[in-house]
Amino acid sequence: MFRTALVAAGATRAAYGALRARAPGGADRWLRKNHAGRTVDLYGGLAAAAGVVLATAAAPGLRGRTRAAALLATVAAAGCGAYDDQAGSAEERGLRVHLRKLADGRVTSGTVKLLGIGAAGLAAGALIDRRRPVDAVLAAVVIAGSAHLANLLDVAPGRAVKAVLTAGAPGVLRGGLGSALAAGPVAAAAAVLADDLGERTMLGDAGAHALGAALGVSIVAANGRTGRALHAAVLVALAAIGDKVSYGDALWTAPGIRVVDTWGRLPR
Template identity: 65%
Template sequence: MITTLPKALPLGTAAAVTRAAYGLLRRRAPGGRGRWERTNYAGRTVDLYSGPAVVLGTAAAAVTAPGLPARTRGAAALAVLAAGGCGLYDDLAGAGDPRRGFRAHLSALRDGELTSGAVKLFGIGAAGLAAGALVKDRPLDKALAGVVIAGAAHFVNLVDVRPGRAPAATLAAAAPGLLRSGPAGALSAAPAGAAAAVLADDLGERSMIGDAGAHALGAGLGLAIATGYGRTGLAAHAAALVVAAAAGDRISRAAGAAGA
């Protein structure tokens, strides 16, 4: 059950650290408030403080969850912090860049320009593969786990197009994992707790988790999946996430073309 200590502790830790970090960032506003403010789809000004707060909450909860092997803790820190860090870089450095989709950023790279989107693409991919290698033993399983971790990070970011969708999708995706025992259950609780902590602010259009928060939540979910499934389950999840990424890339390019 969700109320057992291995799940309740990371759930509570994630929520508490996320809220504490969010409050601190709102008070301090590193670099000035203008750096952290954006205009959302409805023309309202929202802040990005909840993004790095979610990164810290998810990572802290996953790393300190009881009963995890040392390699799994290392994988959690690597996957969540790298995904969140790359996402935060894109949030801050890529603001105003109209290019959308993998193809646009890869085309820019061929022309000699390293975009923030390309940094995010390669950084999260590499971190996912490294984290997958820590939690699985056989080469194919390592690769599949890496695809799942990176793919889940990208998927949660794909659904983050309206207020509350990414945290709500995280809670829905984490629910089956919370019913499981062992590392998968404990790891599912980390992104769930962080998502729950910012859901009201996201829905209320006071803050948005941005790429930082969405990618961190997704990486946390992906790691939970990677630890909870064998090769067949990993292959099924990896295939579904690759299809979702390809579809999302087409939609992003179409939206960019329509707005050009």
Template identity: 55%
Template sequence: MIDTRTFRSLVLAAALTRTGQTLLRVGPPGGRERWERRNHAGRTVGLYAGPAAALGAAIAAGRAHPAAGFAVLAAGACGAYDDAAGDHRRGFRAHLGALRSGEVTSGAVKLFGISAAALVAGSFMKERPLDRLLAGVVIAGSAHLVNLLDVRPGRAAGAVLALGAPGLVRAGAGAELAVGALGAAAAVLPDDLGERVMLGDTGAHALGAALGAAVVAGNRRAGLLAHAVALVAAARHGDRLSAWAGARASG
């Protein structure tokens, strides 16, 4: 049973996301062309959902734990930089390979920026050094995981709903952090599935960071370690995971 505070966070995240998306669509800063992209099917979609979802999830997360709200907002900001730069290389290997060659890609900036923010958030959410490190890995890894799944309409938002729903079973900060991601994802899902908007890196990373923060708040060391190992494995096989998600969406 969701308590009143958690329910309010759910409604807040959904309302802020929906309102923000509408306002951005009506008056996109810098002109509509800056906010339009071509999706996998060649249709024109707007990036309005990403910043709106990031803001909605960050504010809801901040109600439960300010450090979590910071991590979500930072993940969204790093994703927004990547969206604006337009570097479509995917996976750690591609960006780290470019970095070794002297090229600092927007993806590398995103990787290190989100990782740093996640470690900062983890240091405030946990007390012991190892737990803080694991918390940072979980938050950053979750942000990366949701972005890996963002290969087809509704894929990332649907994954957030599926992964975040079990967190509602537990009361407390973990559930309140989970509903921030759930409310924002639910608010954008209809337009995402309808191929009118897309989350982009901004929304996918922010929602993933919110899920990661919920895991951190709801688990002790053993749970953190299990999640961290799974997320590192997912990152290691990111190309296969994205290909699987794309195949499942089109199948």
């Protein structure tokens, strides 16, 4: 577990430095304006995804199918997210919007992301539980739902990263197979936290989806059918109220939650 965490954190920082030095396609395509009007880059998310992939590939003790499932889910989520980062529109946000566009015969970048991550989650679930179709489907819902939830939270500096750290820490401390898989996204998230809070970088769709999907695989590995079903039910419910999760003032200004959510951020 510690080796996996060290690889994830080290690889994330190295990738972040390399991307800042020479961004693929030029720096302009990876720069965005955040909620406060500050210019931030998307390198943190790409670097975190790379850190998780390298840590998973090198993690000791993982069975072949489990490792392949984790790599497939993370790479697919990062790739689909990066595509949406480049081709997506700020006016086309939210699961319902993309589904409505699809019903009208228009395939948005968000629809590509939805279908791609969903298919990768199903394939990853089949790799982990090829002889139990119900468990494989539940695994797919947990993986895709975790990726979607992390992206829903990536609307304020540090929020999605803190969520990954909070959700992944129990899995790391529990030990076992889930711990080995959770250590990667938790350490990669920790490696970009300061830059995210400092509004120098943001996860973007690539980083949020990759960290969420990797965390989802760790949840699947640590739970049986009942645990997966409970996680799936919660994730589906949160996806259904996506706007309230992302922007619900009543949630994010509640006592206690507000303190944790705003800790470390720059003043407005």
